[in-house]
Amino acid sequence: MLCVGTSLHCIPQLYRTEFTYLSIFGPGKKLGSLVLFTSCLLVITSTFSLQLFCFFQAFDAQFDRFETFPKAFMSMFQILTQKGWVAVMHDTMDVVNSNAVITGVAIYFVFYHLFVTLVSRMKAIFVFLIIFPDEKS
Numbered sequence: 001m002l003c004v005g006t007s008l009h010c011i012p013q014l015y016r017t018e019f020t021y022l023s024i025f026g027p028g029k030k031l032g033s034l035v036l037f038t039s040c041l042l043v044i045t046s047t048f049s050l051q052l053f054c055f056f057q058a059f060d061a062q063f064d065r066f067e068t069f070p071k072a073f074m075s076m077f078q079i080l081t082q083k084g085w086v087a088v089m090h091d092t093m094d095v096v097n098s099n100a101v102i103t104g105v106a107i108y109f110v111f112y113h114l115f116v117t118l119v120s121r122m123k124a125i126f127v128f129l130i131i132f133p134d135e136k137s
Helices: 002-009 018-022 029-058 069-080 085-095 099-136
Strands: none
Touching (some): 029 069, 029 085, 069 085
């Protein structure tokens, strides 16, 4: 019901009717900026990770997490969703034998995970404090 009511809310004639109360995210401009910010963050970190870890395939031919941009994007998206981010870090650390590189990889992924967690918590606070109260006015 909520999905249908929100969809009908997009029709200009139904904007100031009972369907207004079914709208969750308002006009979408604020939510769209959050989605755009998250997408830009993923593209930038995927590109950076691709450049940082693409040569790891020379150590292990089966390691392909950062072989191409789509694979790097999916690895960074996996960290963003917090589902299996430790597996991405361990797979990358297991490829190399140098302790300095292993430490650098671990620090990079832990800081990226902490940054993404902090940003996602801030986005959740932004949604509940900025977007939802606009619906009441």
